[in-house]
Amino acid sequence: MLLVNTIRDQFDQVLTGLEKRNFPDAHAILTQVLALDDRRKASQTQRDQLQAESNSISKEIGQLMREGKKEQAEHLKGKTVELKQQVKELEDQNSSAEEELKALLYTIPNIPHSTVRAGKSAEDNEVVLEHGTIPDLAGNKAPHWELIKTYDIIDFDLGVKIAGAGFPVYKGKGARLQRALINFFLDEAMAAGFVEVQPPIVVNEDSGYGTGQLPDKEGQMYHATADNLFLIPTAEVPITNIYRDVIVSEEDLPIKNVGYTPCFRREAGSWGAHVRGLNRLHQFDKVEIVQITHPDHSYQALEEMSSYVQSLLQKLELPYRVLRLCGGDMGFTSALTYDMEVYSAAQERWLEVSSVSNFETYQSNRLKLRFKDGDKKTQLAHTLNGSALALPRIVAAILENNQTEGGILMPKVLQPYLGFEKI
RNA sequence: AGAGGAGUGGCAGAGUGGUCGAAUGCGGCGGUCUUGAAAACCGUUGUACCGCAAGGUACCGGGGGUUCGAAUCCCUCCUCCUCUGCCA
Incomplete structure (x- = not known):
């Protein structure tokens, strides 16, 4: 969540930022935040005074x-x-003001970075590069949902039997x-300096609030x-929460973690x-890759993470493009997000396979993730994360783009891991 | 899962109703001494909020209660340890 002091000291910039996201009633809400904070302060000053009196009588x-x-x-x-x-x-009075304030702050999204342009939907995103x-597949253009049946490698019906729709069984x-x-992804990340972690794939409420899934996306x-x-929707949740309520020392920054997990999403009502x-x-x-950085270096880190994700796509020989999301399409907690999309040649469409974001202090404020700077002052660190990568759409693109009459050719970098060259 | 025990500052560990934000030791930081270092000695060393400041308030696993007053008593939850049971 945003810092009240930021809203107070940079009211106009915050307002402009929220407007970029089409956040409704921004002015009224920000004004209300300040009023609640004033109420909180006033009641605390009074309470502290009376408490001091009471203490001395005791x-x-x-x-x-x-x-x-x-x-x-x-x-x-x-x-x-x-x-x-x-x-x-x-x-x-004090705690009710505090609670109202917090509840209100939870409803306010992060302020977009200055390079983020205003926009309403995915249509307004900027293509940064392609x-x-x-590939020209000519005649034989089977979409992956046919290919997986032809080669009997992924079974949706079996998944339905065991769990339900959207829980495929991968075979052979x-x-x-x-x-x-x-x-492959884990090895690459380790080579790039990320330390592997294996977190729990369930999290408690505190962790859900820490990274912002709660109360928003319950x-x-x-x-x-x-x-x-x-059940975690992404490894971002448990990995970032490792650092909840932690004060790290400045020399430990940047902290770079990578983790593989299954992810679970209910995604109700979109079929x-x-x-x-x-x-x-x-x-x-x-x-998933996660970084915790010094505020001065987070945008440099974001660019590095973007290049890193691109390097994976290049090694997998997949055509891709990079988007800088517009204000309206960006996640609630992000200040700047790059989406990486691969081209899926049979579906003839771009598929999002990664989203790399800088959250600045938005998450760390909730998490109370701080570091001690040179003057021994504690300040909030910046958090970033990105998929590197999400598997299903990568699989879809590999299957579709590399299909031939003689089978589906596997990218060279995967062959040592696979032990075969084609499906 | 059952029975018992325990959770105190970076760590170890005292503290069973007021003089306790908390002894002591270790560690960290600064200094004296030294060519330098070690040792020794001296000082310092949590977080958050309110306040222009002086200063104040809160925090001894979390939450609630008793009391003029709670680290200390009560309730509840969580976590850890020991034993028993179960189990990859």
């Missing part, structure tokens, strides 16, 4: 008791009863391809109600032609 009582002056002590007790009542009232050539070379991609996560745990096959699933595999 000390006095203790002193009198020790001296055996019981009557005087009793007399003072009467005084504190009244104070106590007032303190309680102010306390309630790379690779789109299909399963092997999954494992190869995961290992319905998007599978919820194990008996234990009040949520149709665009989401056939592997395009959208309830369970999928993803390797």
Whole structure:
């Protein structure tokens, strides 16, 4: 969430930023934030004062008791009863102001970076670059949902039987391809300096709030109600929460982690032609990279992460493009996001396979993720993350783009992991 | 899952109702001494909020309660340890 001080000190910039995202009623909401904060401060000042008075009387009582002056002590007790009542009232006022403030701040998205342009939807995103050539498949252009049947490598019907729609079963070379991609992505990330972690794939409420899935997107996560745990929608959640309530030292920055996890998304109510096959699933595999950086270096880190993700796509020999998302299409918590899309030659469309974002202090403020700077002051770190990469659409593109009459050719970099050259 | 025990500052560890934001040791930082280092000695060393400041308030696993006053008493939840059970 945004810092109240930022809203106070840079009111106009914040307002302009929110307008870029088409955030409604920005002015009124920001004004309300400041009013709530004033209310919070006023009640705290008063409460602290009365509490101090009460504390000193209590000390006095203790002193009198020790001296055996019981009557005087009793007399003072009467005084504190009244104070106590007032303190309680102010306390309630204070915490209700604080809660309202927090609830309101949760509804305000991050401020877009200056390079982010205004826009309403995906149509307004900027194409930053395109790379690779789109294959000409001529006559035989089977979409991946046909190819997986032809070669019997991914079975949706079996998944329906076992769990439901959107939970495919990977079989034989299909399963092997999954494992190869995961290992390839992890090895590449380690070579690029990311430290691998294997986090839990369920998280508690605190973690959900820490990275912003709660209270916002509660319905998007599978919820194990008996234990009040949520299946993770992305490894971002458990990995970033490693650093919740942590003060790291400046020398430890940047912190770079990578993790492979399955991801679970309920994605209620969006079915149709665009989401056939592997395009959208309830369970999928993803390797995620996370960085925690010094505020001065986060945009440099973002560019590096973008290049890193592109290097993976290049090695997989997939044609891709990079988008800089417009204000309206960017995630709630992000300040700047690049989307990487690969071209899926049979579907003849671009598929998003990665989203690389800088959250600046938006997440770290909630997480209380800080570092001590040179002057021994604690300040919020910046958090970033990106998919590197999400598997299903990569698989879809590999299958579609590399299909030949004699089978589907596997990218060279994967062959050592696969142990075969084609499906 | 059952029985018992325990959670205190970066770490170890005292503290069972007032003088405790908290002894002591270790570690960290600064200094004295030294050519330099070690040792020794001296000082310093949590976080957040309110306040222009002086200063104040809160925090001893989380939440709630008793009391004029809670690290200390009560309730509840969480976590860890020991034993028993179950189990990859």
